[in-house]
Amino acid sequence: MKRKSTPKPNDVAIAPEDFPSLHDFFAAYLHQDFRDEYGSPTKAAKQYVKDAAPDQVQSLRADWQRFRQKLTGQPLPTVQSAIRKLGAAWLPDSEAALAQLDAALK
Secondary structure, three states, rough: OOOOOOOOOOOOOOOOOHHHHHHHHHHHHHOHHHHHHHHHHHHHHHHHHOOOOOOHHHHHHHHHHHHHHOOOOOOHHHHHHHHHHHHOOOOOOOHHHHHHHHOOOO
């Protein structure tokens, strides 16, 4: 009987210096204790929008859009790997989880 194998992440070039605002957001809000502090990634994003200066929020939104565009069509393990490279403890478990963060950052 064959086991279902999880697809291996594609190697997409992602570096913190390419997405500085996203890297800062992930490190400060989606760290290892984010569930205890915020309850969910969506709530963490909404809190960031309340806490940050308007120019910081705009920069994060721009980084997030560029990040999502760069990974369009990539399998979830690749997206998860890229998110991990940028310093997040959160790993989305579906496209719906990513869409929720999209909505929270609008």
